[in-house]
Amino acid sequence: MRLEAVLQSKFGYPAFRPGQKEIIESVLSGRNTVAMLPTGTGKSLCYQLPGYVIEGQVIIISPLLSLMQDQAEQLMMNGEKKVIAFNSFLTSAEKKQALIHLNQYKFIFISPEMLYYESVLSQLKKLRIALFVVDEAHCISQWGYDFRPDYLKLGEVRKIIGNPVTLALTATATSEVKGDIKKSLGILDDCSEFIYSVDRPNIALSVERLDNFREKTERLVELAEILKGPGIIYFSSKKKAEQSAELLRDKGAKRVMAYHGGMDQESRILVQQQFIHGQLDLICATSAFGMGINKDNIRYVIHFHMPLQIESYLQEIGRAGRDGKQSIAIMLYSPGDEQLPIQLAESELPDKAQIDWIMEWVEENPNAIPNIGLFEEQIKQRSGLTDVQWRIFNDFFDRKSKSGLDYRRILQDMKGYYEGRIKLKRDSIEEVYKWIHKKTCRRENILSYFDEGKNASVPSCCDICGLQLGNFTRNTNSDNQESPLYDWKNHLEYLLIPSE
Amino acid sequence: MERSYLKTVIMYCVKELQGQRTIYSILHLLNGKKSSQTIQDAHLFQLTPLFRTFGSLSRDVLDQLAQELVSSCWMAPTDEKHFILTSEGQEELGRSLLECPIPSSLNGWLYHSAGDLFWERITLLIQVISHLNNNNVKYLPIQRKRDVHEWLKYFLRTSGFARNEVGVVLNRELCQCLERLSDINPAVLTLRLTGYNRIGLTAVQTSEQLGISHDYYHHQFLGAIHHILASVKENPAEYPLIDKLVSGTGNEVQLTLSAQKTYTLLKQGLNLDVIAKTRNLKKSTIEDHVVEIALNDSGFNITSYVSEKKQKLILQAANSADSLQLKQIRQMVPESDYFEIRLVMAKLGEGQ
Numbered sequence: 001m002r003l004e005a006v007l008q009s010k011f012g013y014p015a016f017r018p019g020q021k022e023i024i025e026s027v028l029s030g031r032n033t034v035a036m037l038p039t040g041t042g043k044s045l046c047y048q049l050p051g052y053v054i055e056g057q058v059i060i061i062s063p064l065l066s067l068m069q070d071q072a073e074q075l076m077m078n079g080e081k082k083v084i085a086f087n088s089f090l091t092s093a094e095k096k097q098a099l100i101h102l103n104q105y106k107f108i109f110i111s112p113e114m115l116y117y118e119s120v121l122s123q124l125k126k127l128r129i130a131l132f133v134v135d136e137a138h139c140i141s142q143w144g145y146d147f148r149p150d151y152l153k154l155g156e157v158r159k160i161i162g163n164p165v166t167l168a169l170t171a172t173a174t175s176e177v178k179g180d181i182k183k184s185l186g187i188l189d190d191c192s193e194f195i196y197s198v199d200r201p202n203i204a205l206s207v208e209r210l211d212n213f214r215e216k217t218e219r220l221v222e223l224a225e226i227l228k229g230p231g232i233i234y235f236s237s238k239k240k241a242e243q244s245a246e247l248l249r250d251k252g253a254k255r256v257m258a259y260h261g262g263m264d265q266e267s268r269i270l271v272q273q274q275f276i277h278g279q280l281d282l283i284c285a286t287s288a289f290g291m292g293i294n295k296d297n298i299r300y301v302i303h304f305h306m307p308l309q310i311e312s313y314l315q316e317i318g319r320a321g322r323d324g325k326q327s328i329a330i331m332l333y334s335p336g337d338e339q340l341p342i343q344l345a346e347s348e349l350p351d352k353a354q355i356d357w358i359m360e361w362v363e364e365n366p367n368a369i370p371n372i373g374l375f376e377e378q379i380k381q382r383s384g385l386t387d388v389q390w391r392i393f394n395d396f397f398d399r400k401s402k403s404g405l406d407y408r409r410i411l412q413d414m415k416g417y418y419e420g421r422i423k424l425k426r427d428s429i430e431e432v433y434k435w436i437h438k439k440t441c442r443r444e445n446i447l448s449y450f451d452e453g454k455n456a457s458v459p460s461c462c463d464i465c466g467l468q469l470g471n472f473t474r475n476t477n478s479d480n481q482e483s484p485l486y487d488w489k490n491h492l493e494y495l496l497i498p499s500e
Numbered sequence: 501m502e503r504s505y506l507k508t509v510i511m512y513c514v515k516e517l518q519g520q521r522t523i524y525s526i527l528h529l530l531n532g533k534k535s536s537q538t539i540q541d542a543h544l545f546q547l548t549p550l551f552r553t554f555g556s557l558s559r560d561v562l563d564q565l566a567q568e569l570v571s572s573c574w575m576a577p578t579d580e581k582h583f584i585l586t587s588e589g590q591e592e593l594g595r596s597l598l599e600c601p602i603p604s605s606l607n608g609w610l611y612h613s614a615g616d617l618f619w620e621r622i623t624l625l626i627q628v629i630s631h632l633n634n635n636n637v638k639y640l641p642i643q644r645k646r647d648v649h650e651w652l653k654y655f656l657r658t659s660g661f662a663r664n665e666v667g668v669v670l671n672r673e674l675c676q677c678l679e680r681l682s683d684i685n686p687a688v689l690t691l692r693l694t695g696y697n698r699i700g701l702t703a704v705q706t707s708e709q710l711g712i713s714h715d716y717y718h719h720q721f722l723g724a725i726h727h728i729l730a731s732v733k734e735n736p737a738e739y740p741l742i743d744k745l746v747s748g749t750g751n752e753v754q755l756t757l758s759a760q761k762t763y764t765l766l767k768q769g770l771n772l773d774v775i776a777k778t779r780n781l782k783k784s785t786i787e788d789h790v791v792e793i794a795l796n797d798s799g800f801n802i803t804s805y806v807s808e809k810k811q812k813l814i815l816q817a818a819n820s821a822d823s824l825q826l827k828q829i830r831q832m833v834p835e836s837d838y839f840e841i842r843l844v845m846a847k848l849g850e851g852q
C-alpha cells in the first residue's frame with residue numbers, strides 16, 4: 001500500500017484513477033513505458049508521484065510552453081519547490097543560473113528546442129536522471145498530425161544522457177503512431193505498454209447539422225441558454241470567440257468571457273481562474289484554452305468550428321466530466337465548414353513557390369548553406385515565411401544537409417515532404433468530415449479510428465443512438481440572483497484583514 | 501467599441517497642439533514613444549500627463565477616429581495631417597470634458613513605468629496576504645514574472661512589518677489614500693484585486709461592471725495608480741508600507757539610451773563637438789540629447805549653453821508670440837539659434 005500512502009500524503013487523493021497505478025509501478029520497476037491514458041484522467045500524476053519515491057531527477061519534455069508552465073505551476077502549487085520550467089520564457093541570465101544549479105531541482109521541465117544547446121545537454125549528462133518523461137509523445141511521429149521536428153532528436157538525446165528509464169505519455173495515438181514513438185525513442189524491443197481506452201463513457205456525443213452560419217450562431221445562443229454549465233465553446237478564430245462572448249453577454253448571460261492567446265497575460269490568468277473558481281459559467285475559447293486546467297465539473301463542450309482532427313477533438317471534449325458525471329459534447333456543423341480547417345492547415349506549411357524563392361536565394365548565397373539558420377531574416381524576407389514555417393524549414397534543411405545531401409536535392413525533397421504533410425492534414429480533416437456524416441454510432445466510429453471496439457452499452461451515447469438533451473439542461477433561473485452592491489472598503493478588508 | 505472618450509482626448513491634444521504638429525505626434529505621445537521630439541513636444545504643449553496612457557493605440561485607429569472627428573465638423577485640416585478644432589469642436593470638447601473629465605491625477609510622463617511595476621507588486625502582495633490570512637497555500641499566483649516574485653520574497657523578509665501586520669497596515673494606507681481620490685471611484689482599482697476564493701476582474705469586466713467605456717476606464721485606472729504614487733512621493737511618512745512597494749520602481753530621470761550615453765560624457769566635462777566626434781554622431785543629434793536632458797532633469801543647468809541674457813530675450817518672445825512655433829520665436833530673437841530656443845522652451849515647459 002506504499003504508493004497509496006504517497007498519493008494521499010503528497011497529493012491528497014484517496015485512490016488512483018484507472019491506469020495510474022499500473023503505469024507508476026512499471027516505471028518504478030525500471031521498465032521503459034509507453035502509456036496512453038485518455039485526456040482528463042490524470043496523466044501527469046504518472047511522473048509526479050514516482051518523483052517522490054525514487055532518487056534522482058525527473059526530466060519532462062513538453063512540447064507546448066503554456067502546457068509546460070501550467071504543469072510546473074501545478075507542482076509548485078502542491079508545495080513542491082524544486083521545480084523548474086526550462087524554456088524560452090527564462091531570460092538568458094536566469095537560464096545560466098538554472099543550468100549551474102540544475103542538480104538542485106527534482107522536476108525539470110524542458111522544451112525540446114532547448115535540447116539543441118550543447119550547454120544544456122552537458123549539464124543533463126551530469127545529473128542522475130531517475131526518469132525521462134516525454135509528454136504528448138505522439139508529437140514524435142511524422143504520421144501524427146501534431147508532428148514536432150524538435151521531437152525527432154529525443155532518441156538521440158536519450159542516448160547521450162545514458163538511456164534513462166523512459167516514460168512516453170500520450171492521450172491519443174493510433175497503432176502507427178505508437179510504433180513511431182517506440183522506434184524514435186529507441187525502446188522498440190524494451191518497453192511495457194499500457195493502453196487505456198480513449199472512450200469517456202460519461203461524455204455524450206452529439207452533432208447538430210444546421211443550414212448556415214447564421215443558424216449556427218442562433219443555435220449557439222440557444223444552447224448556451226439552456227445547457228447546464230460550466231461549459232466551454234471552442235472556436236478556431238480569436239475574433240469569433242471574442243464576438244460570441246460579447247453576443248452572449250448581450251443576450252443576458254452575464255458570466256461569459258472569451259479566452260485566447262491574443263489577450264494580455266494578466267487577463268488570461270484572471271479569466272482562467274474565474275472559471276475554475278466558479279465565477280464564470282462559460283468560456284468562449286480558442287484551442288489555447290484548457291490545457292493543464294484542473295476543473296472537474298465542466299458539463300459541456302461545444303465546437304462552433306470543425307476541429308482539424310479526431311485526436312484534437314477528443315482532447316478538447318475530454319475536458320468535460322472529469323468528475324465522472326454525465327456531460328455532453330456538441331459539434332455544430334453547417335455545409336462548407338470543412339473549408340476553414342483546410343485553409344488553416346495549408347497556411348502552416350511553406351508552399352512550392354516559397355521553396356522556389358528560397359532556392360534562388362541559396363543559389364545566390366552558396367556560402368550560407370552550412371549555417372542556414374544564421375540567415376533567418378534574409379530568407380524570411382525573400383520568401384515570406386512565417387515564424388512557424390521558418391522553424392519547419394530550418395529544421396528540415398539542417399537535418400538533411402548534415403547528412404550530406406546537396407541543397408538542390410534537399411529543396412526538392414522538401415517539396416515532396418510538404419506535399420505529404422498537407423495531404424496528411426487534408427486526410428485528417430476528411431476523417432472528421434466522414435465522422436460527422438456517418439449515420440452510425442458516433443462513439444463506435446471514434447473508437448474504431450483508434451482500433452478499439454465499443455464496450456457494452458453506454459446509456460447516453462450519442463445523437464444517433466438516441467439522446468435526451470433535456471438530461472443536460474439546467475433548472476431555469478437558478479443563477480439569476482442579483483449580486484449585492486459593491487463596496488470597495490469591504491472588499492479591501494476581506495482581502496487584507498484576517499477574519500478570525 | 502465605444503470610443504468617444506478617446507476622441508475627447510484626441511481633441512484635447514489637437515487643441516493644445518494648435519495645429520503646430522501633425523496628428524501622428526498625438527499617436528507618439530499616447531503610445532509613449534521615447535524620442536526626443538515626442539518628449540519635447542509633450543513638455544512644450546503641456547501634454548505630459550497623457551504620455552503613454554494609450555500604449556496600444558494604432559495608427560489605423562487614430563486615422564479612423566480623426567476621420568470621424570472631421571466628418572462631425574469638430575476638427576478641420578489646416579495642412580497635410582495637421583488639424584485644428586472648429587468652434588463646434590471647441591464646444592463639444594468643453595461639453596465632453598465636463599461629462600468625462602480627464603482624471604486630474606493622471607501623470608503618464610512621471611509614472612508610466614513605475615505604475616506597471618507597482619501594480620504587479622501590489623496585486624501579488626494582496627493575493628499572498630489574503631491566502632496567508634486563510635491558511636491556504638494552494639493557489640496560482642496572479643503574476644507570473646519571476647522578478648516580481650523575487651521582489652515579494654525580499655519584501656516580506658525585509659519590510660520590517662510582522663507578517664500578520666502587513667495586511668492591516670496595507671488596508672489602512674490604501675483606504676486613506678484612495679479616499680482622497682477626487683474624481684475617480686476607488687472601485688476601478690479594487691474590483692481587480694484577487695485574493696482567497698475571490699478572483700479579481702479583468703479591465704474589460706471592470707469597465708462593464710462600472711458602466712463606463714473601456715477607454716475611460718483605462719484612464720481612470722491609471723489615474724488611480726498615479727494618485728497613489730504621487731501621494732506616496734509627496735508624503736512618504738504617511739504611507740510607510742506603500743512607500744516600500746514603490747521603492748526601486750525606477751522613476752527618476754528617464755532618458756533614451758542614446759541620450760543617457762551623451763549625458764554621461766557631458767558629466768565628464770566633454771563639449772558637444774567632442775561628444776559628437778567620439779560617438780560618431782551628428783552634432784544636431786547630440787543637441788537633441790541635451791534638450792532631452794534639459795526636459796528630464798530639473799537640476800540640469802542650461803546657462804552654459806544659453807547665456808542668461810539670451811534666455812530672457814527668448815522667454816519674452818515666447819510670451820508675446822501668438823504660437824509656440826520655434827520659427828516665429830527665432831524671427832523675434834534673430835541672434836539665437838534653434839538649439840538655444842529649444843533649451844529655453846524645455847525649461848519653460850517644466851515651470852508649468
Ligand SMILES: [Zn+2]
Nearest residue numbers: 441461462465
Ligand atoms: Zn452511439
